[in-house]
Amino acid sequence: MNKELIQLIDISKSFDGQMVLDELNLSIHENEFVTLLGPSGCGKTTTLRILGGFASPDTGRVVFDGQDITRIPPNKRQLNTVFQKYALFTHMTIAENIAFGLKIKKKTKSYIDDKIRYALKLVNLEGYENRMPDSLSGGQQQRIAIARAIVNEPKVLLLDEPLGALDLKLRQEMQYELIRMKNELGITFVYVTHDQEEALTMSDTIVVMNQGYIQQIGSPESIYNEPENAFVADFIGDSNIIPATMIKDELVEILGTRFACVDTGFGVNKPVDAVIRPEDVILVEPDNGSINGVVTHLIFKGVHYEMEVTANGYEWLVHSTTLYPVGKEVGIQVDPFNIQIMNKPESEDEEAVAIDI
C-alpha cells in the first residue's frame, strides 16, 4: 500500500441538530481510487465537502500530507473538485474555463496554453478551446470540468457523483475514461456515488456508508463477496439474506438444512445471517441438491434469467443462464465458499454500526 495522504480523524458533523457524520475515521492513500458509496443522506457528500473545505466538521481533524488542514479554506487546499452539475462558467470559453485556476496562480501565457492543450487531449476534446460550455453535451461538459480541475495538478481529485446526470451508455464509457485518466495522472481520486456498479467497476477501495457511519471498507471483491453486515450485503447487488444458525465452525444450518461453509469463529449454535448471492445458487434436478423447492417467478434479464424459488418457506432469488419454468420442482445447491456468514444485528440501531479501522 502506498503512503497515507489524507486522514479524517473523529469527524462529526450535524445540520440543524441532525447527525450526518458520527466520529468518522478514514485514511486515504497516495494514488488510490477511493469510492464513498451509500444511499442518499448517508453522509458521503458531506465527507467530500469536508475534504474540499466547503463544510467544516463540528469536531475532528482533517490531516493532509501530515498537515492539519481542518480550518484551511478551499482556495488554499491542494485538491480540486469535480462538481455534480459540472459548474462550468457559462460566460467563458472552454479555454478560459480551464485557464481559470492557472491565471489565479499567475502562470505564464505559454505555460497556460500548453496546459490547456494537454488537458483537452487527456479528456479527448482537442480543438474545443473556443467553444462555449452551453454548446457542449452533458458528457463533454463533464470532461471539461475534469480538465479544469486537473490542470492545477492537485494531489487529490474529488468527484461528487460526476456521472449522475449522464445516460447509461455514456456513464459506462466515462467509467473507463476515468480509470484511464487516473492511471495517466497518478493521483488520488476520491469518488462519491450511490451507484454500486460504478463503485465496483472503478475503485481500488470502496467505503460503504450508511447513516453517517462507515459500514465496511475494502476492495470491490471483498465488499461484494464478504459483506460484513446485512446493509452492505443488501446495498451491493442482490442477495439472499437468510436467518441461520451456526452449528459449529464450517457448518451452518439454513432453514433446517445443514450446509458446509468456510467461516469459523462464530461460536456454537449461534443465530447468524447467511448471505448467498443469487448467481451462486445452483439449480439442479430435485433431490440432487440440499433443499427442494418450486420455481414461482421467472423474468428474462438479458444475460440471465431471474427466478424466485420457494424452498423451506423462503423465497430464494436465483440468477441462472438455464431456464426452469414456473411450477417446476428443482433442487438447490450452494458451494461452501459461496456462503457468507454475518453476525445478526442485536437491535434496529445496530444495523448502522460504527466499524473501527
Place this chain on the structure above:
Amino acid sequence: MKNAAKKIYIGLIILFLYAPIGTLMVLSLNASKTRAKWGGFSIKWYIALFQNEEILRALVNTLLIALLSSLVATMIGTIACIAMTGMKRQAKSILMGITNIPMLNADIVTGVSLMLLYISLGIRFGMGTILLSHITFNIPYVILSVMPRMKQLNPSTFEAALDLGSSHINAFFKVVFPDLLPGILSGFLMAFTMSLDDFIITHFTKGVGVDTLSTKIYTEIKKGIKPEMYALSSLIFVTVLTLLILINLSPDKKEKK
C-alpha cells in the same frame, strides 16, 4: 374570416390605447397654438421647451435623481438578493413579502408616509428627500428582476471558483456577477424608468422650488395648458418606451450568445 376578426380586434385595442398619446404627439408638432386647428408642421414647441430654463432645470433634476436612485437601488437590491439566497426558506419568504408590499401599496400612501417620516425626523425637503424616496421605491423592482437570476444560478459555480484558488470577492465578481448581470441590468433600467415616471411620491417629498419634470408639468398645467407641455410629454413617452424596449430585449440577447 376568423383571422381578420382577430386582427381588427387587436387593432382596436391598440388604437384605443395609443390614440390619446398619438393625439398628444401630433399636437406637439402643430404650429398653431390652439388645439382646435392644424396650423402646419413645426418643431417650434420643442425649441421653446429647450429654451425654458425652469423646464431644463427640472429635466436635469429628473435625470439626476433617476440615475442616482436607480444606481443606489441596484446595489442595495443586488446585495439584498445575495443575502436572501443564504437565508432559511421561511425568513426568505417573509422578507420577499415585505419587499413586495411597497410595489403593491398605493403611491399616495407611500408618498404621504414618507413625507410624515421626513417631517418627524426633521429632514429638510429638497433633492435629498426625493432621492431617498426614489431609492426606497426602486429597491423592490431591482430585487424582483435579480431574484429569478439568482435562483437559476448553479450554487456550485461559486464553490468551483473557490476550489480553483479564487478568493471569495474575486469568485463573486468573476463568476457569479456575470451570470447575474442581465438581471441586474434590467433591474437598473426598470428602476430608472420607475423613477422617471413617478409623480405622486415626488410630489409629496419634494421641497419648495425643487421640481422634476412630472411635478413641473403638473404646476404648468394648473396655469393653463401650453403646447410646450405636449412636446415635453411626448419626449417623456418616447424615452420610457425606449427604456421598456431595452428592458425586454436585454436578457434575451444574453441568453442567445
